[in-house]
Amino acid sequence: MTALEFTVVDIVPEPYAAAPTLLAELGIREGTGATVHALALRCQIRIEPRRRSYGPDEEAALTDLFGTRDRWGTTLAPFTWLHASTVIPGFVGTCETTLPLPCTYDFDVAAARYLNALGQGAIPLLALFSGTVFTRGTTGFAVEQVPWDREARYDLPVRVWHDLIRAHFPDTGYARLTHETLAALGRFKAERGLTDLDAAIATLLAAAGAGTGEEAS
Numbered sequence: 001m002t003a004l005e006f007t008v009v010d011i012v013p014e015p016y017a018a019a020p021t022l023l024a025e026l027g028i029r030e031g032t033g034a035t036v037h038a039l040a041l042r043c044q045i046r047i048e049p050r051r052r053s054y055g056p057d058e059e060a061a062l063t064d065l066f067g068t069r070d071r072w073g074t075t076l077a078p079f080t081w082l083h084a085s086t087v088i089p090g091f092v093g094t095c096e097t098t099l100p101l102p103c104t105y106d107f108d109v110a111a112a113r114y115l116n117a118l119g120q121g122a123i124p125l126l127a128l129f130s131g132t133v134f135t136r137g138t139t140g141f142a143v144e145q146v147p148w149d150r151e152a153r154y155d156l157p158v159r160v161w162h163d164l165i166r167a168h169f170p171d172t173g174y175a176r177l178t179h180e181t182l183a184a185l186g187r188f189k190a191e192r193g194l195t196d197l198d199a200a201i202a203t204l205l206a207a208a209g210a211g212t213g214e215e216a217s
Helices: 054-063 069-075 110-118 156-166 179-192 197-207
Strands: 003-014 019-032 035-047 079-092 095-104 122-137 140-144 151-157
Touching: 003 079, 003 122, 003 151, 003 156, 019 035, 019 079, 035 095, 054 110, 079 110, 079 179, 110 156, 122 156, 151 156, 156 197
Parallel strands: none
Antiparallel strands: 003 019, 019 095, 035 079, 035 122, 122 140, 122 151
16 A cells, blocks of 8 residues: 655746646655555645635625624635646656646636635635556556545645736726626717727716726727
8 A cells, every 4th residue: 555645845836838827736645665567646725714814805805704803703615716638657765746736717606706805914725635546466467545534735826826917917907797697887988979988987987976987098
């Protein structure tokens, strides 16, 4: 039997990806001296929100996720952020590998809203590892499963997330709207000769006394 241990060495943005992607640099140690011929690794990244403190602005932005602070004792529970997988070539003893972590900026996803609400500090992550290990057996190759208790914690600086999103979506964000609302906004934009839907929404907000802080085109 193999004995695998995992550590998260670093997490950095992938600068050349078409979509927002982080790269997790993993360290892997096999403690028995066995030869690992290949490792099909799976990883679930969870966020542990109780492992950090929150300022007043962050608290206000997180109300829709966790409720008011008096409820955080029960609502501030860990939740899944990402699933990722990779195949690692053979090694003996230790190895390092890179695990791509595709990210989303869709605010319908709770993790994206949580990350966007944070202004500073670190994002407390828990990496849960599983997968299949291929080793040499008495009659050829042997197959083992990575134990379900393999895990590693890592505190990702909030600035890394914000830098990643700014690189792919400078000064923009996502909002999911129904087809009917989009059609109505399109008509409103055309009737007033506005340049885009952002200008249409800014005009409506200004008319309602809730401006964006910028003049509509």
